[in-house]
Amino acid sequence: MVNSDAQLYTMEGIAAGVIMILTAYLVLGSTSVYTPGDTHITDMQLEQVGADVLKIMDTPPDLNNASELEKIVATNDGARFHQLFWETYLMSGEIAAQKTTRTGSSIITNATVYYHYTDTVTDPLNPQPVIQGYQLSKPLIPYSGSEPGVRVTRYVNVTARNTTDCSSCCPIPPCDPALCPKMPATVEDRPQVMLVEVFMWKA
Amino acid sequence: MVPSLLVGLQRSTAIDYDAVAYRTAVILTEDPGEPSISALPGVYVPTDATRFQWDSKTPSFLKNFMQGSSALRFGLTVSRDSPNILSQRKINLFFDPAFTAEEIRQCLIYGEIPYGYNITLTRLDTQEVFTNGTGPYPEGRYGYIRRYVKIKNYTSATVTNETHPGFNATTQYLTPPFDNSQYQTFRVALDGLWLYWDGTGSRKYLVSTPYVIDPTQDNITVNLGLEGFLNNSHVNPNAFTQELPNPKVYFDWDAWRANCDQPGTPPCSVLYPQDIPPNYATLRSIEFRDRSDNPIDLITAGAKVTVSYHDPDTADTMLPLTDLDPPSPVRVGNWINLTIGNVPQDYMEQNKRMDIVYTFGEDPVVNPGVDPGDPADDISLYIPRTLISGTLRYDYNPANVTQPALAPGILEVAIW
Numbered sequence: 001m002v003n004s005d006a007q008l009y010t011m012e013g014i015a016a017g018v019i020m021i022l023t024a025y026l027v028l029g030s031t032s033v034y035t036p037g038d039t040h041i042t043d044m045q046l047e048q049v050g051a052d053v054l055k056i057m058d059t060p061p062d063l064n065n066a067s068e069l070e071k072i073v074a075t076n077d078g079a080r081f082h083q084l085f086w087e088t089y090l091m092s093g094e095i096a097a098q099k100t101t102r103t104g105s106s107i108i109t110n111a112t113v114y115y116h117y118t119d120t121v122t123d124p125l126n127p128q129p130v131i132q133g134y135q136l137s138k139p140l141i142p143y144s145g146s147e148p149g150v151r152v153t154r155y156v157n158v159t160a161r162n163t164t165d166c167s168s169c170c171p172i173p174p175c176d177p178a179l180c181p182k183m184p185a186t187v188e189d190r191p192q193v194m195l196v197e198v199f200m201w202k203a
Numbered sequence: 204m205v206p207s208l209l210v211g212l213q214r215s216t217a218i219d220y221d222a223v224a225y226r227t228a229v230i231l232t233e234d235p236g237e238p239s240i241s242a243l244p245g246v247y248v249p250t251d252a253t254r255f256q257w258d259s260k261t262p263s264f265l266k267n268f269m270q271g272s273s274a275l276r277f278g279l280t281v282s283r284d285s286p287n288i289l290s291q292r293k294i295n296l297f298f299d300p301a302f303t304a305e306e307i308r309q310c311l312i313y314g315e316i317p318y319g320y321n322i323t324l325t326r327l328d329t330q331e332v333f334t335n336g337t338g339p340y341p342e343g344r345y346g347y348i349r350r351y352v353k354i355k356n357y358t359s360a361t362v363t364n365e366t367h368p369g370f371n372a373t374t375q376y377l378t379p380p381f382d383n384s385q386y387q388t389f390r391v392a393l394d395g396l397w398l399y400w401d402g403t404g405s406r407k408y409l410v411s412t413p414y415v416i417d418p419t420q421d422n423i424t425v426n427l428g429l430e431g432f433l434n435n436s437h438v439n440p441n442a443f444t445q446e447l448p449n450p451k452v453y454f455d456w457d458a459w460r461a462n463c464d465q466p467g468t469p470p471c472s473v474l475y476p477q478d479i480p481p482n483y484a485t486l487r488s489i490e491f492r493d494r495s496d497n498p499i500d501l502i503t504a505g506a507k508v509t510v511s512y513h514d515p516d517t518a519d520t521m522l523p524l525t526d527l528d529p530p531s532p533v534r535v536g537n538w539i540n541l542t543i544g545n546v547p548q549d550y551m552e553q554n555k556r557m558d559i560v561y562t563f564g565e566d567p568v569v570n571p572g573v574d575p576g577d578p579a580d581d582i583s584l585y586i587p588r589t590l591i592s593g594t595l596r597y598d599y600n601p602a603n604v605t606q607p608a609l610a611p612g613i614l615e616v617a618i619w
Contacts, residue, residue, distance in 0.1 A: 044225075045221070045225075045347075045348055045349070048348065048350070049350075052287060052350055052351035052352075055286075055287055055351070056287060056351050056352065056353050056611055059353050059413075059609060061609050061610075062606040062607065062608045062609070063414045063599060063606065064601060064606065088327070089327075089351055089611070089613075092327065
């Protein structure tokens with residue numbers, strides 16, 4: 001009883017083996033797949049840069065001084081904020097390495113400060129905690145709503161409002177504290193943590 | 204047919220250089236590197252062949268170390284808990300040209316692909332630039348990231364008669380009982396109890412790593428200006444035209460007399476009315492002593508100590524330490540600049556104290572034969588030639604020590 005049935009099974013077996021080997025080869029050979037670059041990378045870079053700048057602005061230079069960011073928030077000095085954040089750090093043109101277009105000259109920033117206070121005016125018998133915000137630094141060009149933007153935040157520890165040190169807003173002494181920008185009246189004069197939010201986009 | 208199909212698959216993979224650059228920058232700015240000791244400042248941790256701070260070693264040691272099975276990683280932060288705050292010593296070592304591109308790839312960039320790279324750190328306050336790379340940025344595609352950092356500065360103390368008049372002991376030497384001791388000492392005290400704990404004295408918390416003055420990690424510099432601290436050891440270079448070719452040559456009184464009365468300078472009789480030769484103040488030794496005043500051999504213990512002797516009229520010279528034989532003459536206008544680094548934890552931790560002791564004397568020695576109680580003796584004979592005395596606390600007082608301020612900087616990484 002000899003026929004070709006077994007031959008068919010053998011070929012099927014070989015075909016199955018080839019498919020298995022091919023599959024294994026494909027699986028093993030495709031392990032060197034790298035994360036493809038995509039458009040989010042530049043957003044990530046900008047976000048990283050913004051977070052870094054806020055972090056080092058909020059790092060006191062030594063044990064005897066408050067951080068730059070704390071001084072700026074305590075005196076509500078938006079001009080100084082823009083000068084440091086945008087000009088000194090973000091757009092620093094003094095980079096020694098090759099010029100790059102990654103952080104071009106077209107990044108716009110808008111900084112807002114959020115804080116917490118107790119509202120005793122609206123309903124004096126029942127004071128309510130309120131979260132309030134004010135603009136620390138205005139953007140040069142208003143946000144149109146369509147540009148891709150990123151948002152970075154930092155909680156800043158502020159020990160007192162309207163500090164008498166107004167050297168940052170008045171470079172030539174004697175300084176008149178009255179000329180310094182003030183925080184809104186609702187900011188309570190106590191040590192508190194305030195949220196600085198910076199929105200950055202490419203115009 | 205099948206192999207060509209797979210080749211097509213391979214070709215479609217692309218390297219995300221931005222991701223590699225990001226990873227590299229994260230290691231540099233958020234990691235203290237490996238090996239490192241994660242301990243609070245001033246807490247003693249025994250070190251051995253595999254457990255040490257990588258930046259406490261020399262490039263040649265690290266090159267051997269990375270050839271073995273041990274892991275070496277170039278992270279630059281001062282500690283695990285202080286991202287974006289970089290150590291000056293780690294920066295200096297990482298940007299040392301001794302390391303080859305292959306070693307940088309092995310210990311920082313990783314991966315099997317031999318990436319080209321360019322790492323640049325720019326200090327924004329001094330515009331100082333550190334670069335490490337296989338070349339300039341390429342024309343084509345490359346990955347890039349920029350990180351903002353703070354760089355911890357070394358500290359230094361500068362002592363002059365103007366800044367620290369309290370160390371001028373003229374009154375002490377002129378008030379009975381007269382102290383006409385042959386040697387005068389000045390100390391700079393580094394005490395773990397002041398350095399690692401809160402400087403206000405409450406001692407409730409440790410000074411955090413980014414702000415601590417830690418001689419085991421950071422260089423300590425003492426600049427001692429002798430102007431004003433010397434008495435009658437003055438050699439006016441304008442009046443005294445004879446060269447002092449060698450510090451071993453002592454002052455030649457006759458030669459000085461012959462050149463003393465020069466036009467435009469005060470006459471000899473005004474400078475030295477008693478006609479007494481102005482013998483030299485000399486630096487006898489610079490030593491290190493512990494809390495019990497026992498000498499410490501810092502150099503044998505592995506510390507890096509350099510002393511330079513700055514004379515306004517000659518080039519700087521490096522001084523040997525401890526016994527200076529013969530003693531080195533010092534004079535008005537001289538600076539003695541001392542820098543210590545890599546102090547072993549055996550000598551500097553929370554409970555340890557180390558004093559830098561400068562001993563001055565004079566040459567020739569005239570004091571022993573003088574009786575301070577005898578009014579017939581000229582008073583200038585029993586006033587020592589060096590008037591500096593006392594102990595400087597090296598601590599968080601800005602009047603004593605330039606504090607370890609954090610300077611902003613930008614780290615850029617490009618990978619291709």
